[in-house]
Amino acid sequence: MAKTVITFGTFDVFHIGHLRILxxxxxxxxxxxxxxxxxxxNFKKKQKYPVFxxxxxxxxxSALACVDEVFSEESLEWKGKYxxxxxxxxxxxGDDWAGRFDEFKSLCEVIYLPRTENISTTEILAAVRATSA
Structure with a gap:
């Protein structure tokens, strides 16, 4: 039987860590x-809008070969619905969220994958800002 995997993210300033986890x-x-x-x-969560x-x-x-379907996540409270x-x-x-989504184990298997080391959107943006300052 075919298995469907679902994940969520902002995917702003797309980088190799995003690609690897997908x-x-x-x-x-x-x-x-x-x-x-x-x-x-994103604004509701972080009080700022994404770069893109x-x-x-x-x-x-959606252009990635590993992705079959994309939708807009409108609310954190709707994960079960999605x-x-x-x-x-x-x-x-990502494993930085370990344990936070265990409530959905009654709906599906929940897996936390390790993040790609030494890369983060926050660090990339900080480096860009420092360079342009």
Whole structure:
């Protein structure tokens, strides 16, 4: 039986860490569905908007060979709804979120994958800002 994997993220300033976690998530199943955080959700979470628009971030993620479907994540509280809507068998998140999504184990398997070492969007943006200052 085909397995659907779902994951979520902002995917702003797309980098090799984003690609690696998506490729590893896809390797766990037959289909990868990705929820890209909406601009509104990002502002609500971080009090700032992403560098790239929601439309551009969705376009980048949907162009990847390992990704089968992309949707806008509008609310953190709807993760269970998204898991059910896309009939996900596995929820994948980075291990920096370890334990925070265990509540969904009644809906699907929950797997936390290690993040790619020595790379983060926050660090990339800080380096760019320092260079341009």
């Amino acid at each position: 490729e590893r998530a896809r390797a766990l199943g037959d289909r990868l569905v990705v929820g890209v955080s909406s601009d509104h959700l 628009s929601e439309h551009d971030r969705r376009s980048i993620v 898991i059910s809507t896309y009939n996900a068998d596995i929820l994948v998140m």
